[in-house]
Amino acid sequence: MRILLLHGYSAANLGDGLLVEESLRCIYDAFGEDSEISVFASHPETFSHLGVTVLDSGLSRRGYDMKYLRSLFQLRKSFDVLVAVGGGYLRFGTPIEALKTMLIHGPQLVAASFSRVPSIYMPQSIGPLRFGSRRPVQQLLKRCSVVALRDDRSVQEVGSIAPVRRVPDLALISGSTIEPSLDEPLAKAVLSVRDVKGKVPDDVMELSSLLSDYDVYVQSRTGGNDDTRATESLGTHPEIDKTTLLENGPTRVIIAVRLHAALMALRAGHFVIHLAYERKGFGAFDDLGLNEFVHNVNDFDASVVLKQAQALMKDKQARESYAQQIEKSVSHRRSAYSTLVTQMKHAGSSTTRI
Template sequence: MTHRIIILHGYSSKNRGDGLLVEESVSLIREALGEDTRITLLASDPDSFAHLPVDRYCSRPGRSGWDRGYLRELRHLNSYDLVVGVGGGYLRAGTVTETLKTALVHVPQLGAAALSRTPAVYLPQSIGPLRGGTRLVYTPLLRRLTTLMLRDDRSVTELSLPDAVRTPDLAITSPEFTDRFASDAADGTGEAESVLTVRAVHGAVPPLVTTLAEALAAADVPVTGYIQSSVGGNSDSDAQRSVTPGPLLDEDAYLRKNSHHADPRRVVVAVRLHAALLALRAGHRVIHLSYERKGFSAFADLGLEEWVHNVNDFDPALVVDQVRTLRESVEEQHRYDGLVRDRVPYLVDQHDLAVNSLRDAVISDAAVERTAQ
């Protein structure tokens, strides 16, 4: 039997982190339900996912309103075997702009999933902040989901939903991460340039990030940049070039896509969470300057609490020292790798939990339908 699955809340693969979460969701669904599973994706930039074997519809409203195909799919969620909410941090209402964007793009999808008879599994989320009374809108809808996975401790505490499951970000539970990172032997990175990859936070590069770039240069640490997102108002291009104006590392080198890991392992300092997690998946050693709740929980899941800092309140001298130590000390490289390797069994278990959650939701729903007949 070929299952029909719909994925909600996609964004754009031009933001490499959001693209990764959609790709991981598709892979997870096929692992759980079979390679012949037919998948439909609702995304703000559906054309950017043309590389995936899925049907696609645009969820972003235009001047004339929403795409008709998108509205049709939302009205017919009951025709699917399973609704899947992609992982991420899109359910938020911290500012007026966030609240409006979420109301236009994501609330219709969440509402349709919650009110549908089809089981709905939302993969690891960060939800919030929910200000201005929006919690009263979100919470009843979230309670109706079959399974809600939360990827950070603050979301768990603030929502206080009894059936929510605390699970790590999909980027670090996938077999690509657990197989690839754990198998990399510790090696020197002192000769390779380190990477500082940044984004604007609340409209500007945080001042301490600029100070860090200057401190790395003063310490004679060679640094290059990498642009993780190049999509519309979410592009990092201007912010990155203001900090690292020279040549940038391309995606293949950053992700070590050359054959047999020909590109060296590097020390990466990343502001975006998925710039950090993608670098870790590639085998780099990463220091994360987090601007949201999700970063601290993700690095705790990896056993790397020592290398995550608040982007608005950190000691640049300490981070420079961490970069130099990870570049030059084989002992420190072994320690870093060992901490992550110790977490691999837990991450594998969490991956299996996600696979089973998807499979069980479909099987249980099918059993209910047979009983009803």
């Protein structure tokens, strides 16, 4: 089966790279390992390791890549199923955000909607839908086969259109299990930050001062999503790398602003506190049963987060309670993945849409 994966960004942002890989896993589970897959990505060179065809969907000063444009106009001829990567890229919260969405992701959404090829949007956060965007986006999504939404605010904003399903983030339902390590964490937290509205939020800076001695971790180093400057603004702290955090390092307590820094750390067996800057974070930690460990990055009590981190580092009972909450969510998350794959198979068996 010929399948196109839409809306890829860059694997240099580890969260976006993860969602592309997990989307591919869903595709293989739904349509078979022999599926012939192509990917649209804004930074195609970062996905060269995947062993699939990757086309440049970015917008440069010279405009769009011609191969990309030809593919957009030949979707029905070239592909049997369209799958949109999970994420949070259909946003119209500010004029700049809306413009980026329309120029980068708008052509793919419109083309998929009118292609008469079964189209499946993997777990998304969609919105805010401002500046008159709500109705056009609704009308386009209505023409899709499946629109999986990963948080309740997105479900409310998009509305009760037929294709919508509430499904947890792909990082929670596919791939690695989420099971905190039984090892006692190092008595030194890890802080992973990003700019929010042009700067590291004040409450995060206060938390940095309260923690005093901690390590840092940089989740993304690409384009407008480079967290290097934000991390440097915290001062001088030892930095741990991806391999140490996610593969062979000791158990840690991680305080992370980017959602997929938080989720990837959870999948690696760490204890995580998330400082959410968008709706997706609250949806994900709600799906994990960890509501008390997610805070609004723009308005939280730094002393409360410090106490939570200290408890997870020092109190075995606190860690056991944390792990038990995650365990309670396992059945629901496994069922969600099975249901999503079944819906993908059903959508792929349909040859035409409205």
